[in-house]
Amino acid sequence: MHQLERVTNLLALLLSTRRHLSFEEIRNDLKGQYPENLVAARAAFERDKAILRDEGIPIDSEVLGGDKAGMMGYRIERSSYELGDLELTGHEAAALRVAVSAMRMGQSWGEEALWKVDMDSGSTPRQQPAVQATLPVDQKLPALHEAMSRQKVVSFTYNGRSRVLEPFGLLARSGWWYLVGNDRSVGDMRTFRVDRIIGDVVVAEGETFERPVDFDVRTSFPTDLKELPDSIDVGGDIAKVRIDATDVNHVLGQYGDESLIERNSDGSAIFEIPCANVQAFEHWLLGFLDRAEVLEPAKLRQHVIDWLTDLAVGGAS
């Protein structure tokens, strides 16, 4: 017997039963489908249950009483298995289809979700949308999103330290996902980049938290990453940078007129650029190669010189 056939039968049985069934009863009902040998049958049953659970099927188990006292019983509650009818109108379903096809997430999750919520649609020829966006995906995102919306505490490792976090918000900005919340390990708000979380995210099932009513993830941390402080102190949050004439318009496009503080006769200009996050600042600055030069703060200028000198001498520090 093919495992798919047996798993389907098991699922049909657990959905149909009105009371919890013991493994013996299940084996009896699905006659001849599990191996004769009890140990092998048990192992096969565990594998089947794992497949169902991994697919998100809620198997309810409880310890039985009466003549089966002490045995484990299983069933699947139809109401928790089934997706209710969303009653989407044709326009709403079409809008969801466009949304899913405009967003590339490198996974088929969205497509599979559409099949479920939009039972009415047939196979419509797919037209490539004029505008598309790639959203970064990380395997940890669904679990974090779920924990956040159910207000469950999560723990994970970040920058070599374990953190216990009340996840208040999840935000995609500038091509990265950020998780914001109350870090219980430090007793303060912290922002984490989801792709830099190491290993698994553990969700504490029993415990919930309250999100502050005025919390808004969009304003919970600075927009420009160069304003998000890191551990390097260069004695200031704003850098003066000289930009060559060739690139002045490009920087004006990025930072606007208010960032320009001086125009020179050779067409170059001096800008004020946030540098609280030295790493992000230097990443931006070095993109100009030799067409930009940081002037102040002196410590930042020295930091850039040291960085380049390390590279120029060809050895790691």
Add this chain to the structure above:
Amino acid sequence: MIRRGPRPVNIRLRRLLVMLPWLMERQTVSTQEMADHFGMTVADLVADLTLVSMCGVSQDPRDLIDLWVDDDEVHFGIPKYFERPLRLTVPEAFSLIASATAAQQLPGVDTSGALSRALAKVAEAIDVDVRDSFAVELETPESVEVLSRAIRDAMVIEFDYWSVATGQSAQRRVAPLEVFLDQDHWYLRAHDLEVKAERTFRLDRLDQVVVTGESHQVVVTPRDEWFANSEEQRKVTLQIDPAWLWVLEQYPGVSIGVAPTGQVVQHADWVNVEVVANTERWMQRLLVRLGARAIVVTPVDWQQLGPDTARTILSRYGSKKG
């Protein structure tokens, strides 16, 4: 036809659980239509449906899932088990909400408010309320709307394009094919009518967009790998401090693969990665951003590119110091 290995049981089960209620609503449907809808081959579809028609709580025909395939049609009889699809899994719910939230910001996508209403219904069905705690910021520049309209109307456009390589602007005349966001940047994929080839442009380097009254006949093709249309490509093997791999992640389209081992090893814990560089300037920028945390292994003539570039930039600083 592509030959593949056996399909995993979990994937087949997942498909079946959504196919059966879909089929139940239709009663009779062509195998081709059904296979297309669920993105599988007719052969795989028929195999799975045949197998599932022998499933049920017992082998009594009255308990079996009531469907049959004849010629090129599937027929559904009396519903018994899977009348509704399985609730959304955690990844599916996340994906749907993230896509809808993000797409709301794309020009022309939610003009009627249908997407917002759909999103609200999805959120309600899965019982999540994530207002103010979940957001996707796409920072869509104004030109996206103009360009996407030109794409829909198949109009030739002209614009000034600022080149990183030269630091100068030049006018381009193109048939726009697609506007897309990758990581932190918006791009226009277009057929350049002067050089007669496909080119990809960054929107923040594009200025003075003019939609000409002229239409074009260029057929929109699916997007290739990101770098497929760049002018010069070189495969570069880098040896890099693993803590600095994130710098590479910032470059859209960079494929990070494990390079062959057995090459120069200077740091035992560093990893070899292979990247595709489209221009020398691009590589220079990457190397100075990585600083002393990476070394070029091959090509040999680029081994000094990082140090040389660093010295060029330093000469600017040196003149001020002295």
